[in-house]
Amino acid sequence: MSSLTYAAPTSVDDAVKLLAGSAGLAKVMSGGTDLLVQMRAGRMKPELIVDVKKVPGAIGIRQEGGAWIIGASTAGAEVEAHAGLKAEYPGVVEALDLIGSTQVQGRCSLAGNLCNASPAADSVPAMYAAGAICVVVGPNGKREVPVEQIPAGPGRTNLAKGEFILEIKLPARTPRSGDAYLRFIPRTEMDIAVVGCGVNVTLDANGVCTAARVSLGAVAPTVLLVPDAAAALIGHKLDDATLAALDKAAQAACKPISDKRGTVEFRTKVAGVLARRTAAIAFDRAAGKTTAKAH
Amino acid sequence: MPKVVLSSGSPSLALTRGQTEFEVEATTFRRLVLELDTKFPGLGKQVEEGMAIAIDGEIYQDAYHAELKPGSEIVLIPKIGGG
Amino acid sequence: MNYIDSGLKVVGTRPVRPDGVDKVTGRAMYSADTRVAGMLWAKILRSPHPHAKIVKIDTSKAKALPGVKAVVTGADFPDIPNEEAFVGEGPMNFRDLARNVMARDKALYEGHAVAAVAAITAEVAEQALALIDVTYDVLPHVIDVEAAMADNAPVLHEDMFTVGVEPKPTKPSNIAKVIKFKKGDIDAGFKDAEVIVGGRYTTQPVHQAYIEPHACLAQANADGQVTIWASSQGHFMIRAYTAKLLGMEMANIRVNPAEIGGGFGGKTLIYIEPVAVRLSQMSGKPVKIQMTREEVFRGTGPTSGAVVEVKLGAKRDGTIVAAQQVLKFQAGAFQGSPVGPGAMCGFALYDIPNIDVLGYDVVSNRPKVAAYRAPGAPITSFGVESALDELSTKLRMDPLALRQKNAAKNGTKTHYGPTHANIGFEQVLAVAAEHPHWKAPLKPGHGRGLACGFWFNIGGESTATVHVNEDGSVTIATGSPDIGGSRASMAMMVAEVLGVDVARVRATVADTASIGFTHLTGGSRVTFATGMAATQAAERVVDELKKRAAMIWEISPDAVEWKDGQAVPAGTNAGAFEPLDLAAIALRAARTGGPINAEISVNAQGAGAGFGAHICDVSVDKETGHVTIERYTAIQDVGKAIHPSYVEGQIQGGAAQGIGWALNEEYIYNDKGQMENPGFLDYRCPVASDLPMIEAVLVEVPNPRHPFGVRGVGEVPIIPPMAAIANAIRAATDVRVPDLPMSPPRVRAAIDKA
């Protein structure tokens, strides 16, 4: 009686063929923690679900020439358990770890979080800040796309029909670099970010910032990369003046809405607060001062 | 005779024509209800269906048998439920 | 007999509950777990509009869908006259109840049931709902309580005229009822006052948020007999209400109580049972209804949101001489908010000569409110206990000392009539004053708050049976659904009376055909009232056991004593006989007159009122407005704790619900009058990481009207938290947050404003 088809292909080609060949709505499933909820609520009525977890490369974590390659469907719990990755990109790992509950961690993935294209997705600002590259496979083969080019708007991506994200690449770490992600929620767990902030910096020997990427979540239709906020950091130590400039730049970048999770005014103020707090952790990590969990 | 007292804001005042205190010839809750109805038509029914009474301070709900002493003070109050 | 000082052996210990293993192994059967062969699944169509005339409902397409077995709308139910009827559970407007279960001419809130379908699968039933064509004439709606009170507000019920005002109004209104309580002379009181504080406080509707959604299974037979499997806070309530709404005889309805997955007051009325029965009658098959979480939020009753205005007048020494309150309570779509108890509870804690309380029961286009733990009291006390904190600040007086100075004691006459007797408020405050938490130095940046609460507690009708089995073990049954361990406390009280090991006493909850009428599990009445019935039944069994022993020994029953679970001769001249225990007497039951058991029904009076005091430490992130509960202590007079662990559990759980109410829980509506957060993602109940350990301190001032000194304990603990936290935030930030929930945006805004 149901018109829904499920497939769990074991090769990229089969997965792409299925996705490209489907007449109706075809959805890629990694963890399914968003997809199944949307289906249950009737917001999403796919005719085909392609479970890509059996596709080679979709699950697992490896390193190539210093760069990290994360299977885009790898469950949060598995990523969280990877000491090497966590040591170099604690911000990305902790951001993924913030998604949902322990139960959700058993299923959720970087690709799912990214392609659900919610502006409040926790792992996405961290990937923006880290300068992550998405390995996209599709009918025209493989292409590499900067993560910030994937979301098109709430619930929409720039992926073409038949395409899906196979892997996420995090660039090789340069010395004195560190990242962090913080989000604000009303409770201590289980909420969607009211504001999220990712910061990734590289320092020189004197602790002066030489490179930075700053991102904000839940303050615009998509996650934002905030060059002005990065500019406020580059060339400076993290002193009060720098923090103030960062706060200002972050607030200036906000184009939020008022909804059940926060008001425009609150989100804007908290974006500044989080930018300061996240930057402080990223700087400490870059300076090798702390390995402590950010939250 | 037992004395019936209504809070000066009680909805029952409409039936007692504003009287907040009056005596009733009754020895039990049951008798009280009957007496109230003869004295102020409708009041007995109101008490029986929607109210509890406090006899000398103690609350009784649906308790015909509850005894009234000659000097008892009876207060009519809303029935109490709970979660 | 009274056992309070009789050297208790079982009562006060902490045995494992009789239903425990079923619940930790997943075997316990809750509402949605029951299945029978040939069962249909039903789904309910709900109004997308908060206020709309139902012009027409066309179900023909739905009926034509293969797999659909029955479709019902309001027209398929008897129209009930608009009158308060008295059925089992007490007064209830069954016309309102019927129209809440299934709308007739009007949909009065988003989520109001308008039709239902029974089909071979849930999926087919869902598809059928989409085929039901409802023509609505959408009307202007009103959500806010004060907006609903305004003259130009859209009127929900053309036939509703405000009760309690003279002269009788001629124009219909959303104000269902005005209630007043007066004591002394309020104007003289305020004239006499040297310090006056006042405030306007608001609370949002919050849902009981029991984790088990409503569900039921109904089977109607051709002979008119109906069986229902459902969880609730009263299966006799389900029987009475279903019978009334369907015009059936109670004898034709048998309700089997499933294990209940939380209620907190929210399962003291019905939503789906009559619908399932009707669909079963029309289809000839068993019908199962299981609400989704979204339906629970949109379609069932939270408690009221309210506006609470408080004014207090005091002498410089802290003596409160005048207290005034205006309460505006949302009732939801039908009248019946808990403004009555709200108007009684707020000032019941204090001995105040002049009191004036004015309350409004107001309908608006929201789900009809249902009971929620101490209905009305948390709302009124949030205002009063916050204002008391303002008063103590203004007087530079310790907030606990201020409460001690004005605390109600035995003999204090309340403003609503009764005189307090056998209460333990002063004892509770004394314990609070000496508690290490109250005396502990504050950590930097932390703030400490105190607030108190009062609840009447009730008794009422209960039935219990005690059976001595053939081997001398004991089985007891009551009509009270066990919502938090009452089978354990029943077994313990009976074991105490019989003088046997509690493991030899097994307790069950009997269905409506197997035991006498028993009122709801609510109002914190079960351990008190049903416990009284169980105790008396056990006592009657003891009398019988003595008779049987006397017969065996051929002596007079008066010459037999019951000691430590055995019949023994009373004194030497009664004769010398070997003691007879239950097994020995049960063995001879047939020869001495047959089975040994007793059933007792009571209408228990003399429920002892409960008082509590909560101490709370918070820290506040001033940049984000995030509040963290750092330490929490709840002190309460519990009368006598039968099973202390479950008494502590009631207090800890009530406090946690109050903390959620205080910090994050609320119904959020958009301008279309639709609820925007009907799920656990955005209706934010506290999670484990939000809370510290909650220390429950049991103060035992026995209630002399109960054989074991029991008082109800379940309601009081939800009353103080909102004010305790608001007062703690005030202490930490110097900012008073008068509006609930004290969520981060609200707290940050309040800090910025100051």
Added chain:
Amino acid sequence: MAKQYVSTTINGESAEYLCETQQTMLDVLRDVVGLTGAKEGCASGDCGACSILVDGRLVCSCLMLGVEAEGKSITTIEGIAEGDKLHPIQQKFLEHAALQCGFCTPGLIVAAKALLDENPNPTETEARYWLAGNLCRCTGYDKVIRAVMDAAAVMRGEAA
């Protein structure tokens, strides 16, 4: 379309069933397999009452399709005790009165087992964050956390 055939392992026993594609693992357990210990509290992954273990990893069965169980090993609350011998977590829930209505209890116990399998010696804070996905409305979590910490001690052989 036709139902899907799934071959899997449930609580140590090999199991086969037919299910609709869109049926969640929770629907399958309750309505197809007949194991009703996992509860539906929200069907959106927000309450944890449907928690199960899939190849030892904690998940919400409402957020997984029944067809995904193919070739996996599923553990539900019904599979936590060994025969008639309760798991220490179950025993401690009883001793600490860590349940009132008991509806969230199966999910909490499964989640607690996953915690202690991974981290035999959690701090109270770690336990609270791990269990944050399991809503309990009755207990305020106090006795639940005490039961879990106590069970951990027993499993470490430090307490009775």
